[in-house]
Amino acid sequence: MPDDSPSTFNPFASAEITPPVSSHWAAKRELAQALRELSNTLVTSAPSEELLKQASATISELNKALANSPRYYGSQEFANTQEHGSRGELNYELNAIGGLSNPLSPGLNMWLEGKLAFGKVKCGYAYEGPPGFVHGGYVAAILDQFLGMAQIAGGQSGMTGTLHVRYLRPTPLNTDLDLRGSVDRVDGRKTVVTAELLANGEVTARSEGLFIRPSNTLKEMFEKD
Numbered sequence: 148m149p150d151d152s153p154s155t156f157n158p159f160a161s162a163e164i165t166p167p168v169s170s171h172w173a174a175k176r177e178l179a180q181a182l183r184e185l186s187n188t189l190v191t192s193a194p195s196e197e198l199l200k201q202a203s204a205t206i207s208e209l210n211k212a213l214a215n216s217p218r219y220y221g222s223q224e225f226a227n228t229q230e231h232g233s234r235g236e237l238n239y240e241l242n243a244i245g246g247l248s249n250p251l252s253p254g255l256n257m258w259l260e261g262k263l264a265f266g267k268v269k270c271g272y273a274y275e276g277p278p279g280f281v282h283g284g285y286v287a288a289i290l291d292q293f294l295g296m297a298q299i300a301g302g303q304s305g306m307t308g309t310l311h312v313r314y315l316r317p318t319p320l321n322t323d324l325d326l327r328g329s330v331d332r333v334d335g336r337k338t339v340v341t342a343e344l345l346a347n348g349e350v351t352a353r354s355e356g357l358f359i360r361p362s363n364t365l366k367e368m369f370e371k372d
């Protein structure tokens with residue numbers, strides 16, 4: 148049964164990357180990083196077809212070996228085992244935008260300083276949209292995740308109801324990107340959060356998100372099927 152109780156785990160206390168909760172997650176972080184590097188190599192190289200086919204076969208074999216282990220589909224199934232970490236710890240590892248053990252995530256790191264939220268992220272060539280720049284959908288995803296987490300600065304947690312992004316200038320690839328944000332206002336279950344994304348000190352995108360604490364509880368959401 149899902150556990151709704153709050154975790155004491157707090158990865159937002161400082162800019163330091165929070166260490167993995169176990170050697171198992173440490174190994175997963177390493178594999179996720181290797182896969183990110185593989186993605187970067189794949190989209191920036193022109194190997195022979197023979198080498199590409201050889202790489203596919205080797206990776207398929209590795210995938211079969213990994214798939215032959217216990218499987219947990221989604222972070223909730225992992226949490227239900229009560230052996231792989233709390234919900235917060237699992238989110239930190241597996242989240243689509245910030246998860247260090249998720250190879251699709253660009254690894255957004257976020258922390259709080261008082262009522263302000265700060266973040267850092269870097270997007271490699273696999274995130275390219277316009278030539279040399281980050282795809283706008285990834286910019287929006289990074290801001291969505293950052294705004295969602297920044298709610299915590301105001302003691303709130305809700306799902307994105309509406310997300311506005313104003314793209315002021317292209318966001319460069321392979322560049323340390325900074326984020327800063329804060330809760331603008333809270334009205335019952337609705338929280339408005341604003342944030343900016345910066346590259347080399349210049350704001351590239353500004354956003355505002357309306358987050359809504361769902362009327363149903365987490366238990367109802369996860370158990371309704």
Ligand SMILES: CCCCCCCCCCCCCCCC(=O)SCCNC(=O)CCNC(=O)[C@H](O)C(C)(C)COP(=O)(O)OP(=O)(O)OC[C@H]1O[C@@H](n2cnc3c(N)ncnc32)[C@H](O)[C@@H]1OP(=O)(O)O
Nearest residue numbers: 156157235291292295296304306307308309359360361362
């Ligand atoms: C320590 C470690 C912790 C780690 C853990 C941290 C977890 C904490 C951070 C989470 C970080 C997530 C960061 C990623 C965020 C996503 O990516 S979330 C995924 C994208 N969003 C979704 O999928 C949401 C889909 N929508 C829904 O599920 C439901 O529509 C909602 C948003 C939950 C609202 O449903 P509801 O609770 O039934 O709301 P309802 O009663 O209909 O409406 C309430 C009010 O909101 C208004 N409203 C409803 N929907 C909208 C809307 N879309 N736009 C504007 N207004 C709306 C209504 O008009 C109503 O207003 P009033 O009449 O009260 O003035």
